[in-house]
Amino acid sequence: MGNLIVNLQLLRKPAWLMVPAAILLAFAFLLPLLSVAQMAFREPSTIGITDGPYTVENLTQAVSDPFYWGVIRNTAVLALCVAVATTILAYPVALLITLSNPRIRNILLILSVSPMLMSSVAQTFGWVVILGPRGVVNTALSYFGVDHTIAFIGSMSGIVIALTEIFLPYAVLAMSSGFGRISPGLVAAARTLGANPVIAFFRVTLPLSMPGVLLSLFLVFVISISAYVTPQVMGGGRVFVLATQIYSHATITLNWPLAATLALLLLAMFGLFTALSVAARRRFSRRGVTQ
Amino acid sequence: MSKLSQWTLWPMSILVLLFLWSPMGVILIVSFDTSNYLAFPPQGFTWDNYIGVFENSDFIDAFVVSLSAGMGVALLATTAGTFAALGARSTDNRWVGLLSTFIMSPLLMPNIILGLAMMLVFARLQLLDTITVIVVAHTVITMPYAFRTTTASLQTYDSSSEAAARVLGASPFTVFRRVTLPLIRPGVVSALVLGFLISFDESVISLFITGRENPTLPVVLLNYIEMSADPVIAALSVLLVLMSALIMLLINKIFSLRAVVRA
Amino acid sequence: MTVNQRPSEASSLSIEDLVFRYKKADSPAVDTISLSAEAGQMLTLLGPSGCGKTTTLRMVAGLLSPTSGRIKVDERDVTATPVHKRNMGMVFQNYALFPHLTVGQNVSFGLEMKRFPKGERVSHIRLALERVGLEGYIERPTTALSGGQQQRVALARALVIEPSILLLDEPLSNLDATLRASLRDEIRSLQKRTGTTALFVTHDQQEALAVSDRIAVMNAGQVEQVGTPEDIFNRPSTRFVASFIGQANVLDGEIARATDRTAFVNIPGLGELGGRYDTTSGVPAVGEPATVAIHPHRMTLHPADQKERGAAQVISSVFTGTTVQTTLNLAGRTLRIESLTSASSSAPVSEEWVRLEAKPDDAWVISS
Numbered sequence: 001m002g003n004l005i006v007n008l009q010l011l012r013k014p015a016w017l018m019v020p021a022a023i024l025l026a027f028a029f030l031l032p033l034l035s036v037a038q039m040a041f042r043e044p045s046t047i048g049i050t051d052g053p054y055t056v057e058n059l060t061q062a063v064s065d066p067f068y069w070g071v072i073r074n075t076a077v078l079a080l081c082v083a084v085a086t087t088i089l090a091y092p093v094a095l096l097i098t099l100s101n102p103r104i105r106n107i108l109l110i111l112s113v114s115p116m117l118m119s120s121v122a123q124t125f126g127w128v129v130i131l132g133p134r135g136v137v138n139t140a141l142s143y144f145g146v147d148h149t150i151a152f153i154g155s156m157s158g159i160v161i162a163l164t165e166i167f168l169p170y171a172v173l174a175m176s177s178g179f180g181r182i183s184p185g186l187v188a189a190a191r192t193l194g195a196n197p198v199i200a201f202f203r204v205t206l207p208l209s210m211p212g213v214l215l216s217l218f219l220v221f222v223i224s225i226s227a228y229v230t231p232q233v234m235g236g237g238r239v240f241v242l243a244t245q246i247y248s249h250a251t252i253t254l255n256w257p258l259a260a261t262l263a264l265l266l267l268a269m270f271g272l273f274t275a276l277s278v279a280a281r282r283r284f285s286r287r288g289v290t291q
Numbered sequence: 292m293s294k295l296s297q298w299t300l301w302p303m304s305i306l307v308l309l310f311l312w313s314p315m316g317v318i319l320i321v322s323f324d325t326s327n328y329l330a331f332p333p334q335g336f337t338w339d340n341y342i343g344v345f346e347n348s349d350f351i352d353a354f355v356v357s358l359s360a361g362m363g364v365a366l367l368a369t370t371a372g373t374f375a376a377l378g379a380r381s382t383d384n385r386w387v388g389l390l391s392t393f394i395m396s397p398l399l400m401p402n403i404i405l406g407l408a409m410m411l412v413f414a415r416l417q418l419l420d421t422i423t424v425i426v427v428a429h430t431v432i433t434m435p436y437a438f439r440t441t442t443a444s445l446q447t448y449d450s451s452s453e454a455a456a457r458v459l460g461a462s463p464f465t466v467f468r469r470v471t472l473p474l475i476r477p478g479v480v481s482a483l484v485l486g487f488l489i490s491f492d493e494s495v496i497s498l499f500i501t502g503r504e505n506p507t508l509p510v511v512l513l514n515y516i517e518m519s520a521d522p523v524i525a526a527l528s529v530l531l532v533l534m535s536a537l538i539m540l541l542i543n544k545i546f547s548l549r550a551v552v553r554a
Numbered sequence: 555m556t557v558n559q560r561p562s563e564a565s566s567l568s569i570e571d572l573v574f575r576y577k578k579a580d581s582p583a584v585d586t587i588s589l590s591a592e593a594g595q596m597l598t599l600l601g602p603s604g605c606g607k608t609t610t611l612r613m614v615a616g617l618l619s620p621t622s623g624r625i626k627v628d629e630r631d632v633t634a635t636p637v638h639k640r641n642m643g644m645v646f647q648n649y650a651l652f653p654h655l656t657v658g659q660n661v662s663f664g665l666e667m668k669r670f671p672k673g674e675r676v677s678h679i680r681l682a683l684e685r686v687g688l689e690g691y692i693e694r695p696t697t698a699l700s701g702g703q704q705q706r707v708a709l710a711r712a713l714v715i716e717p718s719i720l721l722l723d724e725p726l727s728n729l730d731a732t733l734r735a736s737l738r739d740e741i742r743s744l745q746k747r748t749g750t751t752a753l754f755v756t757h758d759q760q761e762a763l764a765v766s767d768r769i770a771v772m773n774a775g776q777v778e779q780v781g782t783p784e785d786i787f788n789r790p791s792t793r794f795v796a797s798f799i800g801q802a803n804v805l806d807g808e809i810a811r812a813t814d815r816t817a818f819v820n821i822p823g824l825g826e827l828g829g830r831y832d833t834t835s836g837v838p839a840v841g842e843p844a845t846v847a848i849h850p851h852r853m854t855l856h857p858a859d860q861k862e863r864g865a866a867q868v869i870s871s872v873f874t875g876t877t878v879q880t881t882l883n884l885a886g887r888t889l890r891i892e893s894l895t896s897a898s899s900s901a902p903v904s905e906e907w908v909r910l911e912a913k914p915d916d917a918w919v920i921s922s
Contacts, residue, residue: 017378032408122528126314194667226401
């Protein structure tokens with residue numbers, strides 16, 4: 001018996017197995033983030049690496065310069081538009097997934113999630129082909145007699161359309177995971193109590209889908225404010241958001257302290273909305289999820 | 292399902308799915324176009340764009356970089372992530388919870404910030420634009436997945452099966468090889484695949500830490516799209532999507548086969 | 555029965571030649587059934603899972619459209635009426651309470667759909683909750699309730715709209731055994747008190763026998779027999795009903811002789827066994843195939859010799875306190891006998907040989 005206990009104690013899981021992963025992250029994740037924080041408070045530079053004296057100039061410039069206010073506003077407006085558009089478009093798909101039988105549900109899930117496999121660069125390229133000056137949409141318009149070419153590329157609209165499509169799978173996943181309380185049985189119950197299909201939707205299904213809707217709005221908002229590739233390509237260098245500004249200061253003007261400051265601003269927005277989404281989720285789960 | 296959903300949800304969902312698949316469809320069509328600039332509708336049918344992909348040394352070089360980095364990432368992230376997942380089962384250590392959160396935290400960090408942050412550090416170490424730095428950077432963002440998939444497969448069984456093996460007289464190493472490893476194999480294999488695919492597709496961090504010497508394929512693709520978008524890019528995009536899809540299908544096949552054999 | 559106290563507004567239900575066929579299914583899930591429930595009655599659809607009972611109920615509710623046939627409430631054809639205009643209260647197996655609403659709001663839902671003024675709603679809600687013993691729960695979230703309480707809320711929600719028909723879809727099957735029995739009796743007394751016509755669906759024969767005015771036993775989409783609980787239990791009209799209800803022993807043979815009260819069936823390996831039969835269809839002819847159904851507790855065991863004709867061997871006997879349940883092997887057939895215990899007698903022992911006895915009044919002959 002004593003022997004058995006000794007043997008079983010040898011099985012105690014060794015926590016030190018986590019150390020290699022932790023060291024790697026300390027070196028390649030934590031240290032870089034700390035150096036962003038440090039870099040944000042150095043004097044502006046034009047040569048990249050700098051060990052200049054510390055200052056809060058970058059931060060005051062970023063929050064007082066109307067240009068950067070515009071960049072922050074652009075970032076927020078873009079993310080809001082994308083979050084709302086994706087959530088509205090994903091809603092019927094997510095609802096259909098929730099209400100369907102397992103076989104149909106799987107097919108719909110695969111159809112709506114597998115575009116995630118396609119790199120965002122390739123997907124953005126697809127949108128260049130669709131929305132470009134000689135793309136699908138403008139060709140179709142001129143075929144119907146509209147001479148005027150719509151400049152999707154180089155404007156907010158092109159970025160919103162492309163990002164909406166690229167983030168649609170995330171919205172479908174987030175929403176269907178938040179639709180746990182919706183069931184055909186509840187709709188049936190409402191119907192037997194005298195609700196017509198439309199009233200049953202607005203009184204039962206819609207309120208029960210709010211956790212999923214909120215989850216999707218927050219998730220897509222948060223990933224949209226940090227999107228880089230699509231705003232860069234679809235914006236054609238004429239629409240500025242935080243991510244594109246961070247990249248151009250880091251690699252073109254080589255003002256690393258400013259890039260780091262903008263990164264901190266982005267991180268603050270990111271953190272704020274992540275915290276809000278966590279709080280919202282808590283509130284919903286406290287209200288009780290039965291099924 | 293009620294008639295309402297039948298007549299409203301289905302048509303709406305089909306439209307949304309068409310929207311979702313439209314870039315993919317358009318790229319596929321354009322990749323066979325005979326004209327040498329992007330235009331719609333296509334002018335003719337040809338395979339030349341696909342041949343063009345393989346004649347472009349930029350693409351081939353970048354493919355080799357992405358391929359080697361992807362394999363390195365898969366191995367490193369899976370090894371470190373699996374070890375961490377095994378270590379995280381220790382319940383009597385108060386650091387475990389904290390370390391688990393730490394390992395998962397890169398998932399919460401936008402790539403644009405991670406890219407800048409890594410550039411700042413690796414520039415000082417003069418490591419930029421090497422395959423090593425790509426592997427390290429991408430391991431940071433893929434290790435959480437490896438940790439999660441292995442943890443998930445560890446949770447599907449009770450550690451009492453290991454205790455049972457010990458009681459039956461197996462040494463700790465034998466237990467690991469004969470009991471633990473087979474049980475976590477699905478998690479480890481999906482970690483390998485995910486690690487490779489995520490690294491292969493990643494563009495933002497790579498933009499910061501690579502340059503002229505060792506750009507990854509997404510970086511080169513992005514540069515081409517911004518400079519000269521032509522049907523060869525479409526052909527390359529189609530090939531990349533095909534590759535990801537094939538890998539996923541293959542893995543699915545292997546796993547469902549195994550599930551059938553087990554049942 | 556207090557049939558006379560039934561309120562005048564109670565409705566009658568009749569189902570005529572109802573058929574339901576799922577797409578791609580070979581045989582219909584509900585195959586030409588006709589049933590009726592008088593005003594204030596509780597009619598139960600009883601049968602194994604997949605027999606079509608829930609499909610029938612959902613057609614009555616309007617949640618499914620029948621392939622053919624008609625559903626009438628008070629002789630008014632409602633087959634084409636949409637669900638929300640049928641005014642039927644329904645109680646679901648999984649309660650189906652709206653999780654985002656409180657208990658009071660759940661009960662209020664149907665009243666709001668009927669555009670009851672707010673002031674009137676409150677008193678109706680209070681009365682409905684009082685009836686199910688949940689007076690103080692009006693403000694509670696439904697998610698904080700136990701299964702039994704949730705089903706009471708569902709019952710209040712269904713009854714508050716004064717439905718023409720109350721539909722109960724296995725309302726007790728998600729509850730544990732003791733709760734099941736008490737809620738069962740509550741549902742029955744509530745249904746009687748309110749005089750509501752009810753259609754109750756269950757697979758549990760105890761439940762069906764305990765609550766019903768009439769029971770329709772269903773099997774494979776068809777109604778096997780309709781009758782009072784006593785009819786169904788004592789006078790099964792088909793072999794299926796006999797074996798499904800009370801787990802009666804069912805023995806096949808052929809008619810040996812018959813009087814105007816009793817028919818004697820020759821059972822191979824056992825001998826003649828007498829029982830009552832359905833006299834409305836005339837005296838059965840000698841030699842006709844027939845089946846005898848005897849409930850386990852209506853047979854007695856006596857010690858016997860192995861060589862004796864009709865001797866059976868005890869396979870096992872289980873002492874459960876009030877009764878002893880004995881399983882016998884009679885010429886290759888398995889029979890179950892349940893006998894009351896007494897302090898003096900002892901339970902049969904395995905491998906022991908016994909002789910069976912049953913009074914003709916306790917057995918029932920089904921001639922085919």
